[in-house]
Amino acid sequence: MPKKLRLAVNTGGGDAPGLNAVLRALTLSALNRGYEVVGIRKGYLGLLDTTQLVPLTFDSVRGITRLGGSILGTNNRGNPLGIRVEENGQERYVDVSDQAVKNFHRLGFDGLIAIGGDGSLKIAAGLAKKGIPIIAVPKTIDNDLASTVMTFGFDTAVATATEAIDKLHSTAESHDRVMVVEVMGRNCGWIALSSGIAGGADVILLPEIPYTIERVCQKIMDREASGRHFSIVVCAEGAAPLGGRMSLLEEAHDGHDARLGGVAPVVAKQIELRTGKESRSIVLGHLQRGGQPTPFDRLLSLRFGATAVRMASEGKWGHMVTYSPSGMGMVTLEEAIAEPGKVPVDCDTVRTARELGVSFGD
Secondary structure, three states, X not given: OOOOOEEEEEEOOOOOOOHHHHHHHHHHHHHOOOOEEEEEOOOOHHHOOHHHEEEOOOOOOOOOOOOOOOOOOOOOOOOOOOEEEEEOOEEXXXXXXXXXXXXXXXXXXXXXXXXXXXXXXXXXXXXXXXOOOEEEEEEOOOOOEOOOOOOEOHHHHHHHHHHHXXXXXXXXXXXXXXXXXXXXXXXXXXXXXXXXXXXXXXXXXXXOEOEOHHHHHHHHHHHHHOOOOOEEEEEEOOOOEOOOOOOEEEOOEOOEOOEEOOHHHHHHHHHHHHHOOOEEEEEOHHHHHOOOOOHXXXXXXXXXXXXXXXXXXXXXXXXXXXXXXXXXXXXXXXXHOOOEOOOOOOOHHHHHHHHOOOEOOO
16 A cells, blocks of 8 residues: 655745645645645744644635635745844854754654745755755746746736736826836846736846846837837846846845845936936835736646645655646756746847837847
8 A cells, every 4th residue: 555645835935826726736636645734834934833733634725726825824034944043132043954854753744845936945955955855846926947937926926017017008108107117026037028028018127138228218219209108117126237236125134135126216217317208116016926826827836736746646755846838847956946047038038029129228
């Protein structure tokens, strides 16, 4: 008889539409095999505070496919490999991963299904090296993992951004304004590129293509000369001028990455000063993380969850589930975090945008 597994599952990092669909699929797939599933609340913290564990049952995942967020909650500050502690008024980072591994085995788990983006996957890879059998599911609205064609949450984020851009067209045209929209993506421009093209943007600024404000303004003035007295500019939060740096809300410190943001107000102000065109900036921010997942993301998430349990049943520990149009696959955790999924500057989507007349400011 095949062994009946006791599986743990967590959702780490930022939330993404489709998380609950993954949880439903893996729970049902596991229970239908006779396995037990236990959710770890608040990311990896439940491996340190074992009061954060909750059994996942048929009832607990009923009807959650369409819901945003995560029924387990999530956390991007609970890294057992370097958790922040305060002693005598001083902050420092302590590796408590040995305790997390000890708790994992003490609780009788056979494996962990870790759902997360690049940061969570790095934690998963570190814990796997310390003896926790892990299968990872890629979750990031930024679509910034090179090892999978698409991550769940991305399609919904693009749909949210596109809807916002659509609505800005009418107000921009009514007031002869330039509207500058900032979207998420960190160091990768997939959301900006996809929503910008779909939403009919005139300028798209990506981290992968440094821009000059002169080229951006030239595009706007070319439209002005042709009788188009408004423009839409879409900026990825990691976009930066040629020879310059990204706009930051907060510098990197104490083991935390820098917080990107603020490029849209900067670009809008520069456009207004150089062109005389009234300009406004809009930062979509966490709107892109919220709401119901699109049908595509729901289906993709369900496939990710079911595949993860299938891999567990086959003992494929130390791997991450991947997606391509030809089907679901897998790569090792080391391969999963090896390279970020940046936009190739000569890819067909960028070429299509250029052929449509979109400026990238280069």
